[in-house]
Amino acid sequence: MAIFKYNALDAEGNKREGTIDAPSIDLAISALQRRGLIIASIDPEGKKKLGLTSSIGFFDRVSGSDIVMISRQMTTLFEAQVSALRAFRLLAAEARTEKLAGILNKAADDIQSGSTISAALANHPNVFSPFYVNMVKAGEESGKLDETFSFLADYLDRNYEVTSKAKNALIYPAFIIITFGVVMSLMMTMVIPNLAKMLTESGQPIPIYTSIVIGFSLFFKHYFIFIFFGLVIGAGALVKYSQTTKGKLVVAQARLEIPGVGDVYKKVFLSRIADNLSTMLKSGIQVLRALEITGDVVQDPIYAKVLADAALDVKGGMPLSDAFRKHEEIPGIIVAMVKIGEETGNMGEILQTMAKFYRREVNNAVDTLVGLIEPFIIVMLAVGVAVLLASVLMPIYNIASSF
Secondary structure (H helix, E strand, O other), X not given: OXXXXXXXXXXXXXXXXXXXXXXXXXXXXHHHHHOOOEEEEEEEOOOOOOEOOOOOHHHXXXXXXXXXXXXXXXXXXXXXXXXXXXXXXXXXXXOXXXXXXXXXXXXXXXXXXXXXXXXXXXXXXXXXXXXXHHHXXXXXXXXXXXXXXXXXXXXXXXXXXXXXXXXXHHHHHHHHHHHXXXXXXXXXXXXXXXXXXXXXXXXXXXXXXXXXXXXXXXXHHHOHHHHHHHHHHHHHHHXXXXXXXXXXXXXXXXXXXXXXXXXXXXXXXXXXXXXXXXXXXXXOOOHHHHHHHHXXXXXXHHHHHHHHHHHHHHHOOOOHHHHHHOOOOOOHHXXXXXXXXXXXXXXXXXXXXXXXXXXXXXXXXXXXXXXHHHHHHHHHHHHHHHHHHHHHHHHHHHHHHOO
């Protein structure tokens, strides 16, 4: 048994400190949590403090999972009638990182100074998006903050699932292609030149396809440094161009036109649009404001422009379905469902149905894409390796046969 000294907060937000006997620190934490305490720090008595909120370097950052957890905890605290100030102090005390604890404490200070929760969160735009802040503001106005934070936690979970599904589908093909590129570069600069020297010294005639491969290899070896710097400069110029307004549109359009991959991105963005609009409309935010916020968080300049144009049309008195119909990026099924929502007055539920539909479509599209990409890449790599080996091995075989 060991003695551990702890600092904690109880359910009322009062500070508690003391000692506890336990075989290990994990069992000590479990015992304190069963008492309803929220642990701020715990350490073996007489030893260096082991803060639960401590972290260093790269890991001291606020992740999407942190925001989901905060939203879940806020739901529970508001359901228990805990005041906003005390709720933020409690969350800061058990925050995963020091950075997150500092943000929550700063928000608590702003609330204590008379600021609303949404205004306090708006002071940290890198952590809380405009969508998040406006949802909280709607919850304040409706008096349903517990439901709002529950909505936000569910939404962030769904959004993370869809986005990560699409990104993960591209990791394997990218890894294979990069690996193949590295191997081919090593072959061209180290292996082929040595074989070319041996073939030339043998005096045997070299097939045309072998001569072509040797020519590429020697060019790549002699001008590798220029090729490398050219690629680096080109990549830097492309990145800089993609950060301009025109460049963002060009890159976004090119991304949507890639066979197979573009279809996945379209469905990801449509799912995000439907989910954002549904969540905000069901929380009492007006259509015009919901369109403006969704345009800020959709993370694609093409669809952001579509939503901005639709917002202008709605502001001019046009129904949302007619505003969407003007843009080919919005499928007819969404236009039809939005029109039904306008006629029935149940647009939030209708859009929620569309969001579920496109989440399923994303999953199916990703599975199909992965199923097609893997054999395609394997075949292409096999052909490339076969051509390279044939170009090298056939002349060697001919030399060996001549003796």
